[in-house]
Amino acid sequence: MTEHSERYDVGGVLLERPFQLRRLGHFLFQSEHIREFHDFYINLLGFQLTDEIDMGHRMKPEVASTIDDTRLYFSRYGGDHHAFIFSSANMSKARGRVFPPKVTVGQISWIVGSLKEVVEGEEWLARQSMEISKSGRDTPGSNYHTYVLDPFGHPNEILYGMEQIGWDGRSKPEEIWRPFKEAAPLPQIPEYQEVQEGMKRGVDMESGYRHTETLPFDYDVDGVKLPRPFKITAIGPVRLMVPDMEKALHFYCYGLGFKITEEVEWNGHRCYFLRAKSDHHDLALYPEAIGAELGLSDHSYCMSFGCRVYNYRQLRDAIAFLEGKGVEIRYLPKELTPGMDYTAFAVDPDGHLVQLYCYMEQIGWDGRPRPPDQRRNVDLGNWPETLEEASDQIGSETFMGPWM
Numbered sequence: 001m002t003e004h005s006e007r008y009d010v011g012g013v014l015l016e017r018p019f020q021l022r023r024l025g026h027f028l029f030q031s032e033h034i035r036e037f038h039d040f041y042i043n044l045l046g047f048q049l050t051d052e053i054d055m056g057h058r059m060k061p062e063v064a065s066t067i068d069d070t071r072l073y074f075s076r077y078g079g080d081h082h083a084f085i086f087s088s089a090n091m092s093k094a095r096g097r098v099f100p101p102k103v104t105v106g107q108i109s110w111i112v113g114s115l116k117e118v119v120e121g122e123e124w125l126a127r128q129s130m131e132i133s134k135s136g137r138d139t140p141g142s143n144y145h146t147y148v149l150d151p152f153g154h155p156n157e158i159l160y161g162m163e164q165i166g167w168d169g170r171s172k173p174e175e176i177w178r179p180f181k182e183a184a185p186l187p188q189i190p191e192y193q194e195v196q197e198g199m200k201r202g203v204d205m206e207s208g209y210r211h212t213e214t215l216p217f218d219y220d221v222d223g224v225k226l227p228r229p230f231k232i233t234a235i236g237p238v239r240l241m242v243p244d245m246e247k248a249l250h251f252y253c254y255g256l257g258f259k260i261t262e263e264v265e266w267n268g269h270r271c272y273f274l275r276a277k278s279d280h281h282d283l284a285l286y287p288e289a290i291g292a293e294l295g296l297s298d299h300s301y302c303m304s305f306g307c308r309v310y311n312y313r314q315l316r317d318a319i320a321f322l323e324g325k326g327v328e329i330r331y332l333p334k335e336l337t338p339g340m341d342y343t344a345f346a347v348d349p350d351g352h353l354v355q356l357y358c359y360m361e362q363i364g365w366d367g368r369p370r371p372p373d374q375r376r377n378v379d380l381g382n383w384p385e386t387l388e389e390a391s392d393q394i395g396s397e398t399f400m401g402p403w404m
């Protein structure tokens with residue numbers, strides 16, 4: 001792969017590009033079964049809604065009336081205003097935003113550390129002849145961003161400044177949103193001043209959206225009573241099955257700056273595991289043909305969206321809980337998820353997989369993954385009650401609570 005020769009000063013350190021991805025921030029599925037989707041992701045997995053934006057009034061009434069649900073649903077597991085967004089696939093079609101076939105993922109959004117990285121990142125990505133689809137600052141969420149399309153049409157976003165939801169669980173009132181339709185001129189005022197100015201104007205700071213939980217708080221989850229026997233504490237990795245691996249690697253490695261942690265050959269399919277930081281992988285790329293071999297839904301390039309739960313006991317309880325609610329659980333050959341050992345996949349109402357796990361191998365200064373023979377040996381049909389501790393058992397960045 002081509003190397004970059006230029007270097008950019010990012011906070012006093014010289015990097016190959018003027019931005020550095022930190023972690024997956026949020027992810028969007030467009031759904032063919034929006035009611036069932038809502039039930040699956042909100043009621044069963046426990047994402048909490050932070051805003052429902054009705055797009056109906058932005059359309060002609062005769063268009064809006066053809067759509068089963070005109071809302072964009074924003075949801076979170078922790079402080080970030082949104083980690084998971086979903087909407088009806090019909091809405092994109094009706095609004096003329098036609099995604100290429102098999103692109104059911106509307107956003108793969110990566111957090112970078114600063115506003116400057118977002119703005120300079122846009123210029124740089126454009127210079128690399130990458131297709132920029134949108135820049136500015138979106139609401140709700142108030143994050144500054146640039147969207148760039150991967151070779152297959154998946155919008156990848158780099159973003160800074162995601163709104164944080166605090167103790168009262170309320171989203172920011174719409175009256176103090178300050179959207180931008182293009183890249184923000186630098187420097188910008190901080191959020192503190194936006195809020196201060198809204199207070200001066202007498203904006204009702206309690207008018208923002210607050211999630212309503214509908215299930216009873218029946219489970220003792222490591223000492224806290226929750227509606228489900230587990231808590232999602234991180235999202236990602238994302239797995240894509242791509243029609244052109246070379247183009248995919250060029251975009252994600254050369255373009256976005258992912259590093260290849262590991263390559264695996266499985267049944268003749270070459271698979272790549274890419275990291276942004278110290279998790280073994282944030283993104284995995286598989287050849288498109290692997291889907292049919294694994295019996296996966298062929299409606300999407302997306303193999304799975306990861307949801308990490310807090311610990312191993314919660315992982316086992318999550319699987320039992322979802323199975324008890326009639327959700328299909330699948331297990332994939334362990335070679336396809338190196339660095340993750342105990343993991344299972346719940347099938348969502350559209351046939352996407354949601355990967356449940358609690359542990360991700362950590363990559364250190366020398367960039368080398370653990371040799372396969374030193375990993376925990378998973379017996380797929382026979383998970384033990386407890387695990388021996390791995391040296392990097394709790395290395396991943398995790399939302400530390402309060403859990404709800």
Ligand SMILES: [Fe+2]
Nearest residue numbers: 026107109157
């Ligand atoms: Fe976004």
